[in-house]
Amino acid sequence: MFNIHLKFLICLMFCAGTSFGESLSSYRSAIKELKTLAQLPGEDPVTPLIDSFETYQKAIQNLKDPQKAVFEEWRMQEWGNRITEFVSLATLLFSFQNPDFQEMNASKFDQASQSVARFRRTVNEFIRTYHPGLSVGIDELPSHLNGRGITIAVFDVFEPDLLAKQRGYYSQGTIEDLVSFGDPVALNHGNSVIDIILSIAPKARIVPIASDSSNYGQAIQWISTRDDITIVNMSRAFAEQNGKLDPQFSLALQKVLDSKIVSKSLGNTGTDLLGNLSPIREELNLPPLGSLFSYDLKLIDEFVSSHQKTSSNLLFSINLALSKEQTARTATVPGDHTGVQDQSFGIAADGIYTWSTNNFEAGSSFAAPQLTGVVALLLDHQLRAHGKLKPNLVAQALKATVQEGQLGPEQTGRGLLHAGDAWRWLKNHDIASCTP
Incomplete structure (x- = not known):
């Protein structure tokens, strides 16, 4: 069964005000920071998830079957591991950088990693709102x-x-x-x-x-x-x-x-x-x-x-x-x-x-x-x-x-x-x- 109170609170947190939009902007900035510090070339797999999340948290309010959308159409249960793998790769590449560069930028890298981790937790809390729980009786x-x-x-x-x-x-x-x-x-x-x-x-x-x-x-x-x-x-x-x-x-x-x-x-x-x-x-x-x-x-x-x-x-x-x-x-x-x-x-x-x-x-x-x-x-x-x-x-x-x-x-x-x-x-x- 859905946790109705949790669902309501999360909807308020996700759907109201500009603070959520500012959070999304900060997550995008954190991804750019990690890529820059780790010298990670090309497109990253997390920015598209942030863009999709912004769309999905608005669209879900009008869906008849949000559970099916979250788990079968959008496959959001896979996002957490994608984010984790990206941060792990960035961390590995950052460790290959010049030791002086690492020491000078360690604080920035940690702050960016923590910001991306907060996005992962935000996504997971959103998912839990629509999760049916274990269904084996x-x-x-x-x-x-x-x-x-x-x-x-x-x-x-x-x-x-x-x-x-x-x-x-x-x-x-x-x-x-x-x-x-x-x-x-x-x-x-x-x-x-x-x-x-x-x-x-x-x-x-x-x-x-x-x-x-x-x-x-x-x-x-x-x-x-x-x-x-x-x-x-x-x-x-x-x-x-x-x-x-x-x-x-x-x-x-x-x-x-x-x-x-x-x-x-x-x-x-x-x-x-x-x-x-x-x-x-x-x-x-x-x-x-x-x-x-x-x-x-x-x-x-x-x-x-x-x-x-x-x-x-x-x-x-x-x-x-x-x-x-x-x-x-x-x-x-x-x-x-x-x-x-x-x-x-x-x-x-x-x-x-x-x-x-x-x-x-x-x-x-x-x-x-x-x-x-x-x-x-x-x-x-x-x-x-x-x-x-x-x-x-x-x-x-x-x-x-x-x-x-x-x-x-x-x-x-x-x-x-x-x-x-x-x-x-x-x-x-x-x-x-x-x-x-």
């Missing part, structure tokens, strides 16, 4: 369900310093020390995943796990030894060896699935599992994305096709537009792969705010942690009601209670995830009825 769950007693492995990449800050911010939950295998890169992707999980299940315990590509199997094998872990959030691709699924990784994943739910993003290739363009990209006449992780599709196909009877706890997330009327433009969809259809859920994630980046993020990687958070709440219900956990019964509940979308299984798998319906199903099915 968690508002229908009892408020006492919070993920307490549930341990979640997040297999991803992280910024360790940011994990430390998250521990302070998410004081109700627990984020363990980072477990690393090999020499993984340090990126904030996994931090954002944790943000989403703990926004849904704030008292859950998080185990962040990172690995380089040569140690995937070892990482998954380690997860299988942690009996307290009941959910694994996996935004990374499956492990490949000689063009096929890595056998060590495959064996380890099978062992994990015996007792845990694996919540995996299906992908962001804009295709189906066979590499055909998704319907939304065909409709918009968009070319293939050329994703670096397209190889993951054949690995998913190989694993599901070979282990369909024993992989019922492997659940995939498909990224939908926030309206849920279509898939996201980048989403990987099941296509005709019935095995993947049966284990996939449509989840709106084409613009989810995360605390770690202070931006809106989009992709199936941000759909999967919504599924993970829902699973944590349902396991919390099991633990409170029965004193024990049956993850496969939760997987069964989720599959049995999807809401039917308008796009069909080729695009949204089993259907749209709904936590409330799954919880009601669990209440009506005794835990002893679960197939071991």
